[in-house]
């Protein structure tokens with residue numbers, strides 16, 4: 001079969017690329033090695049983790065905040081099996097949605113491992129070993145990433161686990177040790193802490209979510225400790241972990257170089273992800289992944305050194321985020337169709353789905369300082385928000401950073417209720433190069449959490465916040 005485009009991998013990058021290619025009239029096929037579409041995000045990442053975060057949030061609220069609303073419950077229980085079954089149903093609904101979209105857009109799909117025979121021929125190796133070859137003008141590699149393992153720390157998938165296994169536990173851990181205070185560790189740590197587990201986070205850096213604006217990590221750590229009792233061991237370098245029966249022992253060096261150890265019943269290793277290029281046959285087309293991170297090198301148009309072969313998402317440079325991969329998928333599809341699309345990498349928002357949620361776009365204060373840029377900062381605390389008081393979600397703040405001379409918004413960083421959704425307003429504003437005053441002059445419905453962004457923008461403009 002001859003195609004215009006073959007997409008290898010059906011995660012958010014790959015399936016979106018395929019749909020856009022088909023919309024543009026290109027004959028398109030997708031090769032996926034698993035039996036369901038959607039990649040990490042839909043099957044073992046974004047979607048299932050959000051399903052568990054929602055269940056655990058309901059449980060935690062029922063156990064801890066309902067009483068303040070005058071709602072009393074007795075005999076509150078969590079049925080872990082049911083929680084996992086519901087999560088599986090959410091996954092099934094989402095992956096079925098992609099099957100439907102492929103059919104609707106007349107995209108052919110093949111189950112098996114796709115690999116390059118040459119730049120125009122892709123071999124599919126099926127589960128039973130049978131092979132089939134397809135020819136194509138273009139290829140989009142969208143094979144994503146997998147959890148990084150620490151070389152000295154074997155993952156047994158029973159007690160020492162990755163995010164994948166953490167989505168399928170059959171019980172609430174008594175003491176969950178989380179290695180890595182990044183996005184995955186804090187989201188999955190939150191799930192089990194809300195269900196009653198003691199959670200200890202061991203992090204190498206001096207703060208959690210250390211690549212985000214510094215104020216966010218500090219506030220998140222404070223709230224997670226206060227509301228969920230999570231404990232944080234920062235500046236700790238993990239040196240090993242062993243599992244014996246139901247017991248896991250993790251060893252580390254603290255910030256003074258002293259050996260310390262932690263004992264728990266489960267340990268999640270969440271120290272990042274690495275690009276997945278195994279079995280692609282890249283050597284057959286002369287592509288060598290970068291030594292660090294295994295990423296496929298691409299130019300500014302996301303094309304590899306081989307004409308007509310593109311790569312998108314986690315398998316190339318940049319943030320490992322589903323929405324970044326999606327935008328890149330659309331970008332490449334439109335390039336292949338002869339259009340001139342554009343992605344502004346500075347405006348890709350980052351979100352952590354803890355509670356309070358954390359969300360960010362643009363430059364952090366640390367980056368602005370390092371670049372020697374003169375900026376103004378305005379913050380607004382949810383403590384002063386009427387909407388937040390009504391819902392009892394008064395932790396967190398919104399911070400707007402604006403150019404000291406032009407007032408153009410350079411970065412927005414927020415931690416608070418529904419920040420994941422609220423950040424979209426900041427992205428739109430920055431896309432249109434709004435000034436802080438522009439945001440401050442836009443009418444925001446009252447009472448809403450979004451008023452906090454308006455107030456922070458006013459504070460940045462001229463210390464003009466009304467309710468601070």
Ligand SMILES: NC(=O)c1ccc[n+]([C@@H]2O[C@H](COP(=O)([O-])OP(=O)(O)OC[C@H]3O[C@@H](n4cnc5c(N)ncnc54)[C@H](O)[C@@H]3O)[C@@H](O)[C@H]2O)c1
Pocket residue numbers: 046150179180181182183184185187202203204205208209210236237238270271272273319320321350351352353
């Ligand atoms: N909400 C979201 O958008 C979302 C959710 C999940 C995952 N992801 C993405 O998936 C990727 C992987 O997530 P992640 O949380 O595994 O990685 P991460 O890069 O977010 O965090 C890993 C953390 O582990 C720490 N670390 C590394 N080695 C260590 C060691 N030996 N001892 C102690 N700490 C150590 C790092 O300092 C870092 O803080 C990220 O790129 C993330 O953006 C995004």
